[in-house]
Amino acid sequence: MPGLRAAFCTFLLSAAAPAVAEMPRLSLPIDCALGETCYVEDYVDTDPGSGQRDYACGLKSRDGHRGTDIVLLSFEAMDQGVRVLAAAPGIVAATRDGVTDVAVTPDNRAGIEGRECGNAVRIDHGDGWQTLYCHMKQGSIAVEKGQKVQSGDILGLVGLSGLTNVPHVHLGVLKDGQIVDPFQPQATDTCGMASGGGMWRDAPGYDRAGLFTAGFSTAVPGFDAVKSGAARVRETAPDQALVLYGHAFYAKPGDVLTLSAAGPKGEIFRQEITLENPQAQLFRAFGRHAPEDGWPQGDYRGYVRLTRDGRVIAVRHADIAVTSR
Template sequence: MPRPWLALCGFLVSVAAPVAAEMPVLGLPIDCTLGTSCYVEDYVDTDPGSGQRDYACGLKSRDNHRGTDIVLLSFDAMEAGVNVLAAAPGRVAATRDGVQDVAITPKNRADIEGRECGNAVRIDHGSGWQTLYCHLKQNSIRVKQGDRVQAGDVLGLVGLSGLTNVPHVHLGVLKDGEIVDPFNPENRDTCGTATGNGMWKEAPGYDRAGLFTAGFATAVPDFDAVKSGAARVRDTAPDQPLVLYGHAFYAKPGDALSLSATGPEGEIFRHDVILENPQAQLFRAFGRRAPQDGWPEGAYRGYVHLTREGRVIAVRHADITITSR
């Protein structure tokens, strides 16, 4: 998942969270429906040390994560265009554009050094409050420095710019340059104590369950290999099986995992499983043997969805390339 550590237009952020009475009231910073066309993936890290925890003492953060990530369900949704919205009224303090929409890899990581936020907008709400919107689509930003905006105004489109591998918007909230958790603005160093809506007009609901990862393999892997990452295969030959797996946490009985994969000629499989007695961690896998003439060469993508009563809780994707060696 994305890690938007950033300095946008020279604006650096620190990591404390002060209390202030003039907090802006936030709306959703993206034009989507939570649980249907998007979901919250990561929250501000409330652990002051080297660990990680979200505001509800759950697993949905990463060490030193400094915002709230709202993720689209697919790359197709990004290509269709989803608006990033101003969360509250204010004045545009800074923008950046021109960063390509390319998923981050170890090979291209150095190319975005100092631009981890990607294409971005920063809005000043007065009294030291600002919001930051990261990973917008290249050439989509519709505002400029000095513009006045109202809550819900379009800032640009969700993209894949900066330090990310999935289309999403990263919302950072700051007071006097310091990170504030909009779900628990009173104290960033505690968790499990937040009540009410925090800074939100209507706080997005919280789900403890989620997905650690998804990946392709050429056989059903063992759980240790899934957890360590050793199971993942990124390229293979046309005559090999294709198996997609998903690693979930804190699922409840009745939750569903959907595993699907597409290739150059369209969908190759789709499989749904109801979790009757899930453990704290689990994985499921599904796949197909290669056809008689082998898989067509090219790029393949798999998606794993975790849903509860038809509501999307988490999505992970995986890519694999098939090529003759």
């Protein structure tokens, strides 16, 4: 779930509140079609302890996660430009731009401190209600402080800024500075959406199933190595096999895992695997042996996609570099 996922950073600059006083009703904050060109990946963590739990008591959150993540299916989609939209009417309270669109790594993590939200917009809806839109594309912010906006107005573009490694928008909802789960705004600590769809005008559907991770290896790994992370290889030689794996949870019979990979000369494989009798957790892998003259040196990216009846439930990506060593 975008691993190193969108942490909710401090982004609470002062601004005058508009006259609207009731709880805002939210529209989707991104110009995409759920299940077709995007999907909801992570929700607000409703577990008060050190664990994580989404509003449906499922696995789709991270410890301390403070928003709803809506993720694009690929980096290519981000490059084409996907608009971030105001979820409700209000007044722009603050903006930030100038954060580079770079996936977070252990090497650059320290440079993101204090700017985990990346390029962002915060909108004031009155009576202490605010929404926050994180990880937007550098240079794309289309509004300014003090500007009135309506639901669906363009705020900018989906990017890769801040504490993230996948292109997505992180929507945070606050009341008097405290995070609110838009699916369960009264924080009832029950399993399931609040009556009336919570704060949503048209609440996104929920899927229990998802993907924990994807990775490259140089042979089909064992399940223990997949779960521990030991299977992941980030750099390899031209004569080694390239194997992509995906780790899924709560899949149903008939769900499809699609594993694909591409490198400097284009796609190297694509395989669809129909899950006939899935377990609570499972992994599948597919790959190719190196060609006789070896893989071309350069960067390779793989995608693992979980679909049900043609509807996208989750996507994970993995990267590996082929070097001359």
